[in-house]
Amino acid sequence: MSHNVENRADEARVPLLEIDKVTLRFGGVVALDNVNFTLYRGEILGLIGPNGAGKTTCFNAITGVYKPTAGEVRFDGQTVTGRRPFEINNLGIARTFQNIRLFPEMTALENVIVGCDARHKTSVAGTLFRLPRIKPKPHELPVVDATNGMVRSWQSLRLACAKAFGISRHTLEERAGEAKAMELLRFVGIADRANEQARNLPYGYQRRLEIARALATEPKLLCLDEPAAGFNPAEKEELNQLIRRIRDNGYSVLLIEHDMRLVMGVTDRIVVLEFGKKIAEGSPAEVRENPKVIAAYLGVQEDAA
Numbered sequence: 001m002s003h004n005v006e007n008r009a010d011e012a013r014v015p016l017l018e019i020d021k022v023t024l025r026f027g028g029v030v031a032l033d034n035v036n037f038t039l040y041r042g043e044i045l046g047l048i049g050p051n052g053a054g055k056t057t058c059f060n061a062i063t064g065v066y067k068p069t070a071g072e073v074r075f076d077g078q079t080v081t082g083r084r085p086f087e088i089n090n091l092g093i094a095r096t097f098q099n100i101r102l103f104p105e106m107t108a109l110e111n112v113i114v115g116c117d118a119r120h121k122t123s124v125a126g127t128l129f130r131l132p133r134i135k136p137k138p139h140e141l142p143v144v145d146a147t148n149g150m151v152r153s154w155q156s157l158r159l160a161c162a163k164a165f166g167i168s169r170h171t172l173e174e175r176a177g178e179a180k181a182m183e184l185l186r187f188v189g190i191a192d193r194a195n196e197q198a199r200n201l202p203y204g205y206q207r208r209l210e211i212a213r214a215l216a217t218e219p220k221l222l223c224l225d226e227p228a229a230g231f232n233p234a235e236k237e238e239l240n241q242l243i244r245r246i247r248d249n250g251y252s253v254l255l256i257e258h259d260m261r262l263v264m265g266v267t268d269r270i271v272v273l274e275f276g277k278k279i280a281e282g283s284p285a286e287v288r289e290n291p292k293v294i295a296a297y298l299g300v301q302e303d304a305a
């Protein structure tokens, strides 16, 4: 029994993201100053600090938006410093933004399908010519379910063609992408408005849609930048549950969030930045009691911190 517990503790300590002596300067501003921390696989790690502490800059250094002036970012054992954002996304890091960035004219489902498309393997030529064709598995065959005679005949013809000539890999990927996107909308709790344009969705739905789209790229690490901004207490509680479910489904999470109640309630560990420097790291209870952290937030209301 104790052996198992030890094993689990060891597993929990496999590094996934390593921020190694990272410094990032903007002219005279040192946004990150020799910052070190590690996120372990399966962990929900909070990144907090007063306004301007360097949290978003840290996300940008991790996701390839900015290249650190010095130091290294490693992900899953590989150096990612200097790689471009899409390469880093391909390695398994996805993010959401402080200011929601959806495709407003597309439906919720289409926004997530875009994320799924990033994982498609078909080449442009393959897409245009619908080649190569693959013998479909029984569950991939077109359904014949119409009662209208004309439509039923058309469905039967499609089924016969799929059986005789196969289905293009592109079509199969499209269908799988749509099914996966729908599943993700269900997972974040907004499937009831899958076919509405993103810009018409309520704010809370848009925030959750961003999370679904990020998950569609099949990341190992999900970076959430202030996901609870503008949420009421009930929505924050739902978000807390969602972040836990995301972790329970095998993802690791890096969370920037100003709402202390949410951060303290959902994270396993917290890293605290102030003026670009790491001033504390530990469990929520440790961080809450840390005099440096208390001083950093002194005089600043929790919600506005």
Ligand SMILES: Nc1ncnc2c1ncn2[C@@H]1O[C@H](COP(=O)(O)OP(=O)(O)OP(=O)(O)O)[C@@H](O)[C@H]1O
Binding pocket: 026, 029, 030, 031, 049, 050, 051, 052, 053, 054, 055, 056, 057, 058
């Ligand atoms: N592109 C940039 N050019 C110049 N300075 C920048 C740039 N981006 C960030 N900074 C500066 O770097 C510092 C850290 O900013 P950053 O946005 O990372 O802080 P933050 O902790 O995310 O703050 P907030 O909680 O307000 O979002 C600030 O002094 C900011 O003005």
